[in-house]
Amino acid sequence: MDYRKTRSPEAAAARAGFSTATAYRLEADSRLPSQKKAPRGRRRPDPLAPYWDAEIVPILKAAPGIRVIGVLQELRRRHPDLSRNIRRTLERRIQAWRAVHGPEREVIFRQQHEPGRQGLSDFTDTSSLGVSVAGERLDHRLYHFRLVFSGFEHAHVVLGGESFTALAEGLQNALWALGGAPKEHRSDSLSAAFRNLTAEARDDVTQRYAALMDHYGMIATRNNVGVAHENGSIESAHGHLKQALEDALLLRGSRDFADLDAYRAFVDGVVGGRNANLAKPIALEKAALVPLPKRRTADYEEKAIPVTSSGGFTLRRVFYTVPSRLIGHRLRVRIFDDRLECFLGATPVARLRRGRPVSDTKGGHVVDYRHIIHSLRRKPMAFANLVYRDQLFPRSAYRRAFEALQEQGDPRRACKVTVGLLALAHEQACEAELAEAINAELDAKRLPDLAALRERFRPATAAIPEVVVELAPLGVYDELAAVGAPNVGAAA
Structure with a gap:
């Protein structure tokens, strides 16, 4: 050109x-x-042409959130002869229509985070991990704390619900493990802590949460209710943490742990390994954190409860046994997420596992047979209809023994032998060994012989050694006096 x-x-x-x-x-x-x-051009006629403007567009305008499959089902209901193979065509056409005529969509605003500014708290359900403790499935969740800038995280096993007590304990554990506190603490409005509470109880929780924030010099903020992406820095981390725990459990080869402390150590190890990969940004953020106070603040609730003649007390629809010598006294009970600490005045007298009600209509029991066995030995028939009888067995072997004895048709003997077995386990401190012996007898289709077991687990009698004391002759003292006399004179 x-x-x-x-x-x-x-x-x-x-x-x-x-x-x-x-x-x-x-x-x-x-x-x-x-x-x-x-x-x-089109290779075949448009299958949606007869319905698009007349039926599909009005449906999309009337119900903007309807799914494509919902539109397709409605079309096929109106026109049974309509082919099923138009779904992909309908999806593409509706997607293109919504891009031009659909409603405005919410915009996510990415934030720039500075070191030491914000930490996030949330709870996540971990039932999908299938963890068990001593063979019993562990119903639990994790309290999860995370710093936004560096990604430092801390996880705490929670046995109850999303309560203020669980939040306070988990948050303080995280801050003291970190060595500092961020300037701002964000949560999801603590809705679980306020749920089903009276106005007075809600005010109490709010005041305690404000006191917790003041103690560590943090500003409390909350994301809008139902807007999970405002806590996106921790919501997305939930999935990564649970996947890391799942991988570690697969490598471990077992999901059963000897006790709760072993499982908590396992979780701490997984979280610690994730933090080790972020050593540099964590070190950078630590320099910007607010220094910690001299001591922790209270992460428990406290109640004053009397011990009844039943050998225990009832707290939040759960009955707990304590040593019977405390009957008639009023205990000061500190309520943690997983335990109760009981004080008589300032003296600690008991530490109990935290129990939960069975259902909305049925309470629970936390029973230690050692607290009542001395009275039960004097009245063994009380065992037959004891309200917390099923919770009294420390191991399944004792339950098996009672059921096998009951099948013999003599309830009196069943109660007496079972109580005797529990007393033997307590007096000789042989609960585990006695359980193995009972299981062996039952597996051999024999009932446990209480007299033989008492003889078997009776402490061995040791012979008293004969001690011969040889007295020194009295003349030795005269010799010592003669030797020491010149020294005394020289000193004078």
Whole structure:
């Protein structure tokens, strides 16, 4: 075309290396081949043409959130002869329509975070991990704390619900493990702590939460209710943490732990390994944290409860046994997420596992047979209809023994032998060994012989050694006095 400005078509084509025919073709139409190509038309009739404007668009306008499958089902209900194979076509058409005519969508605003500014708290359900303790499935969740800038995280096993007590204990554990506190603490409004509480109780929880924040010099903020992405820095981390725990459990080869402390140590190890990969940003953020106070604040609730003649007390629909010598006294009970600590005045007298009600209509029991066995030995038939009898067995072997004895048709003997077995386990401190012996007898289709077991677990009698004392002759003292006399004179 540049040559054509000053030359004839034949000369311009020759200079450019084209044929004369090409020159005259370009002279007639200078468009590129791609511009001349006509768009491909439909290869088959549009299956949605009869319904799009008349039925589909009105449905999309009336119900903006409806799924494509819902629109398809409605069309097939109205037109049974409509093919099922139009789903993909309908999805593409609706997606394109919504991009142009659909409602405005929410925009996520990415934030720039500075070191030491914000820490997040949340709870996550971990029932999918299938963890058990001593063979019993562990119903629990994790309190999860995370720093937004560095990604430092801390996890605490919670046995109850999302209570203020669990939050206070988990948060303080995280801050003291970190060695500092962020300037701002964000949570999901502590809805679980306030749920089903009276106005007075809600005010109490709010005041304690404000006191907790003041103690560590943090500003409390909350995300909007139901807007999970405002806590996105920890919501997304929940899935990563649970996947890391799942991988570690698979490598461990077992999901059963000897006790709760072993499982907590396992979780701490997994979280510690994740934090080790973020050593540099964590070190950078630690320098910007607020220094910790001299001591922790209370992470428990406290109640004053009397011990009844039943040998225990009832707290939040759960009955707990304590040593019977405390009957008639009023205990000061500190309520933690997983335990109760009981004080008589300032003296600690008992530490109990925290129990939960069985259901909304049925309470629970936390019973230690050692607290009542001395009274039960004097009245063994009380065992037959004891309200917490099923919770009294420390191991399944003792329950098996009682059931096997009951099958013999003599309830009096069943109660007496079972109480005797529990007393033997307590007096000789042989609960586990006695359980193994009982299981062995029952597996051999024999009932446990209480007299034989008492003889077997009776402490071995040791012979008293004969001690011979040889007295020194009295003349030795005279010799000592004679030796020491000149020294006394020299000193004088």
